[in-house]
Amino acid sequence: MIVFLNGDFVPEEEARISVFDRAFLYGDGLFETLRISNGKPFRWAQHLERLQHGQRFLKLQPPFGVEELETFANELLKLNQMREAVMRLTISRGTGQRGYTTKGTERPTVVMTLHPVTSRGPESSHAGWRLQTSSIRIAATDPLAAFKTCNKLPQILARSEADAAGADEALVSNTDGYVVEGTSSNLFWIEKESVCTPPLSIGVLPGVTRAAVFELCDKMGLPIRETVLTAEQLVRTEGVFLSLSTLGIVPALELNKESLAQSPLIQRIRAEYCGLLRVETQR
């Protein structure tokens, strides 16, 4: 496997960064995880837009422009000859002086890696996920919740709880007690033939696939509603699904081992999403 590292293409065993890199020391960086289909990154522009938003927030000066990064990404795909894959793009603040100040930080570190598309869940076709609520609470007011940062210990802890319970994904709530999202996915549910999801304002990561679901519902004439609910209320809805860039739309089979209803809308949205992925990456 060839890895992109700061402008170079290197074998993965040579893809190494300094122990003084601030992403290693403090998680001082951002990342994006993109689906590669038919050899093309799906929704590249949307992922890069979110990344740039985060870069402005963290005052991170990227050493490459968006077009340059896209050229590098395509070269990486060609070198590895991967048609179906997951790409991770990481931008770290790089090295600087010891401590939390960002004064005197130098050139950011940019890494792109490719990974196989792996499903998880009870069937290899990822028919659906078993969900588990977690004890982790994110601060409803956390400004960092809006960005895909390299600070992911809350998600790692929540996912560990799900793993221990034999589930596939953990649901994280905020300090107000409302369900926010999965550790690596946005949350949707069906109620009275409407598609519902928590609003970004309660600490939701603005997922690129979440935005695609909004587009699809609009196209399909399905009402979409941003609202809040608790994990207990989620069990009584007409169906629950997750959205994420790597796997698209994943129906939820159960929550804390209780079966969830399976609204037929979920499979319709899933089929539309697969169509969108196909159309946009065949161009």
Added chain:
Amino acid sequence: MIVFLNGDFVPEEEARISVFDRAFLYGDGLFETLRISNGKPFRWAQHLERLQHGQRFLKLQPPFGVEELETFANELLKLNQMREAVMRLTISRGTGQRGYTTKGTERPTVVMTLHPVTSRGPESSHAGWRLQTSSIRIAATDPLAAFKTCNKLPQILARSEADAAGADEALVSNTDGYVVEGTSSNLFWIEKESVCTPPLSIGVLPGVTRAAVFELCDKMGLPIRETVLTAEQLVRTEGVFLSLSTLGIVPALELNKESLAQSPLIQRIRAEYCGLLRVETQR
């Protein structure tokens, strides 16, 4: 400079880790920052105890025992011939499969680096710090607040705000509105001849130097009280100081550009702390 990396001693420019290391990807690790004085780590046992507590919480299996690490630390100090320094010890979960699950993670990465003791503040003798409140709120219920993890973006953001305001350290409050600590220091204040500090339960990092202040107050016959207050109330106390391993006791000169009272107790505690450091590292 020689760096300790996974059992080897290597020049700093060769001290490199994989781009797949989970501390780089997710901040999935822990660290300690120790003061080295007279060529000896100060309060090594206390730092290692906190580290082990964190390792148990994160289910991180360290590849080296505590005695082994101490031998490595002493060897590192000898190789670099540093008598006065700051040591950073980092333990990352190492590499594993892509994603937040910790299943299949391999050997943790262990790094020790040495750094010069740098003061910050208006005078090189760090006579005191100018403090600035920050917009960052930590969740009062965050279980991770008790550990020195590699997820430090909230601290980095808060410190950036302080830097922008020309201050030396930022104060962070919790979601209940109470002041918790500095970004790299614990907070104390003097009220009615008592030494006060927020209780660990509101999201305070259990600082090794914080614990030393408790010991010293006990020895000096000073009453110590764990209580909460807001940043506004802090300005009206008899004095404010910070504690941190690298610099010990640092008086606060001002908060949001308002001058703070200078209780003589602060200099007495500071002198006692310097004595403790000297005595324990002369042995």
